[in-house]
Each structure stands twice: as structure tokens, then as C-alpha cells.
Amino acid sequence: MASNSSTTPVLEELDRAECMRLLGERGIGRVAFDDGEGPTVIPVNYAVDGDAVVFRTSASGRLRRSLLTSVAGGEVRAAFEVDRFDESSREGWSVLLRGGAHPLSDEEREAAAHVEPWPGGDREAWFRLSAREVSGRRLHRP
Amino acid sequence: MASNSSTTPVLEELDRAECMRLLGERGIGRVAFDDGEGPTVIPVNYAVDGDAVVFRTSASGRLRRSLLTSVAGGEVRAAFEVDRFDESSREGWSVLLRGGAHPLSDEEREAAAHVEPWPGGDREAWFRLSAREVSGRRLHRP
Incomplete structure (x- = not known):
């Protein structure tokens, strides 16, 4: 796409199909949730699984502790954000999924899209965030 | 820094000084807050101002509406995240500030670090998030 660097x-706003296309199959996103002391944000590796994203984190980590203790097997309200911005052109996009996150059972895990976490160590807590709301915005020069 | 691509x-964990160094003077970060329907995340341009970050958004936008209606001049719990990851090396870092966000008065705005928002249009709602907690993590190959 040609862009004119002299314009602002x-x-x-992006439609849902474009948002899901931008998410791609996998990557790094950020999950936001309330851990009891207010909102917090954690970067995670994710994979898209239908209308949901699946991500993994440390079984001993904050995310798992918070989600498990706050929901006791249910789900907790969460947001999942992915973006890409170019510092030189000042163009880019962001996509936001909002919905409920819940830990995956062993059975669900086997059926889910595979997520390969970058960090080593234990990343055996799997979660799925089902997107009840998908929105996105593109920042570009007209 | 030399890295061995065969290791995981x-x-x-990063200390506060390193986190503040990584934030730099300005850039794009993500503010997370509860807008009454659960956690949400919005990318914003920011500038570091002492132990706080200052960011701007649309005066008609969700962030401003939520913060103003939920706090009525006070502050709301929020998180602010910045990260940088390299897809090829699978290395990177993330920094998280947690604390209270409040809209800046005209006087505070004049004294605050300048924030230049990338998008055009009205970005005249300024906020400051004071970091009560600063944490960060680096993902690297040993």
C-alpha cells in the first residue's frame, strides 16, 4: 500500500474478519485480567483456535494462580490484545478480544490448537479465551 | 550480547531501574483498565515523566469515558505494559507498571512530559499513570 508520509x-475500525485475519495462526499477545489487585497484563504465546485464542503460561505463575483462585474452575473476564506498529511510518494495527478465560482440561488441551511457548521451563497451564467481542483498529495514512 | 540459538x-526478572531504562523516554504502550464490562486494553503513545507515564487519547474515546465516569475526578486502577520481542531470536523483554490513572488538569498538562500521538484528530484527553509497582522480565538465551 502506498502511503504519503506527509499526511497524518x-x-x-476493522471488522471481525479482518481482525481474525490479522491475528494469524499464532504469535505473541497480551492477556489482561484482574488479579485481585487491579488490572494486570502478561505477554503470552498464543494460537488461534476457531473464535478463541489458546495460550500457555507457567503452572506456578500469577496468571494461573489468579484465574484458578478467582474462578474455581469457571471462567474469568479477560482481554487479549495483539498489535503491530512501525515506529518509522507510524502506521500499524491492533486487535482486541474480550471474553471469558478458562483453564483447559487435559481433554480440551488435546483437541486445541498447539501453542509453542518461547520460554523454557514449565508452561503447562493452558487457557482458552473465547471472544465474545472482537474489535480492531488500523492506523494508516490516507 | 552473544546468544546461542540452540539453547532455550x-x-x-528485571529490577526497577532496568525497567525504567527499557521504557525509554517515549513510545507505544498498552493501558489496561476495567471499563465496567471487564478488562480492556488500548494502545497509546506515552512519555515517561518521573516515576509515571503520561499518555493521550481521544477526548470522546472509551478510555476517557470510562476513567471519567468511573472515578469522577479521582483515579482508577490501571496497568501499563510495554514490550519488545524478536520473532526470529525469540528473545525480548516486557515491563509492567501498575497503579492509579487520573486525567490531567490543564496545569498538570503544561508541566508534564510532552506526548506526541501518532493518530490525527482530537487526542486532547491526557492521563497520568503513577507506578506504584514496576516489574519486568527479559526473555533471553543463557
């Missing part, structure tokens, strides 16, 4: 970037 | 990346 504008924000454009 | 490990996560290392």
Missing part, C-alpha cells in the same frame, strides 16, 4: 495517520 | 530462552 488516521484510525480506522 | 529463559525468563529473568
